[in-house]
Amino acid sequence: MNGAGRKVAQRRVGSLSMAVVCGMLLTGCGPSDEPEGPESTASTETDQVDEGSESGEVTDEAAEAEPDPEPEPVPASSEGPAENWPEPEVPDEVYQETGDGAIAMLEHWVETRNYLQLTGDDEPMWEISSEDCELCQNVTERMTGVYATGDHWYESEGSSIDSAYATNVLDGRAYVMFEFYEGRFVAYENGDELGQGGGSDFDLCEAALDYVDGRWLVQEINVIPPEG
Structure with a gap:
């Protein structure tokens, strides 16, 4: 993306x-x-x-x-969306054709997702994702749609991944197994709270990445909801 x-x-x-x-x-x-x-x-x-x-x-x-x-970043709140929010920096490890490099790119992808949720800007995500990534498309369509009218926004604590490990790195392809935590968030419309969500753990997740043009590229991410 x-x-x-x-x-x-x-x-x-x-x-x-x-x-x-x-x-x-x-x-x-x-x-x-x-x-x-x-x-x-x-x-x-x-x-x-x-x-x-x-x-x-x-x-x-x-x-x-x-x-x-640099302008001082202003976090999102009921008063309005985040302002001057810094774009996440790409870590040096993503240029290494190793399992650690693939994990670093996946972690960076989650940071671009958090950035998207707070700003409505999906460009950083698409810079590191394949256009064929279905989850990426779903996430960007939903979150950019919230910001499209200018009177809706998110306040979020941010999502993260844990216990990530590369199961296979061969011929420029890596598979990463990981746990995903979706951070709690609040949706607003003109300062009025519309609803809350997040706060969920997803234990069975997998990502496929390809090493393209000297760095890892996210091809697909599968997040399996917890049972019950």
Whole structure:
């Protein structure tokens, strides 16, 4: 499921260089004057530099503006959906053609699911999932549909996986067995609670992943509901 998501700092350029140039022109010799000595010129230029520094002007070397701070993430609540929520970062392990690499990608997939539930953005999930993944399609259709009107959203504690192990890694294909916990969530409409869900454990789950273009790609995930 391919997805993810970067600012240019403003620069302040001081006018000190122009002030120095103008100062040199104003202290040039007249027709009947003797040229000023090196000592006098150096003193004048030093004074101008000091004046520029005291007036708060900055040179090109000091004009390296610091980047703007990232907006503070705001969690979802009855007041509104999550804002400025950070997109999950892809871990380095997903590029390793090993069982651990496949598990790392599956864990990252769950993080993109949590991100989708809080934002309605399914791009990060599709960046790491096959378009043939049926569970991925079902999850994205349901969750993006909630956010489509702009007056519905989720508050969620987040889902996770546990006890994951790769049963087979051969010829670029890996199967991972795992337990899935669906985090508790609340659905809202314009601040009014519509319902709650989640808080369930799924013990028998399996994922198939393929190693494609140097990293793992989620092909399918099967989650079997608990009996009863």
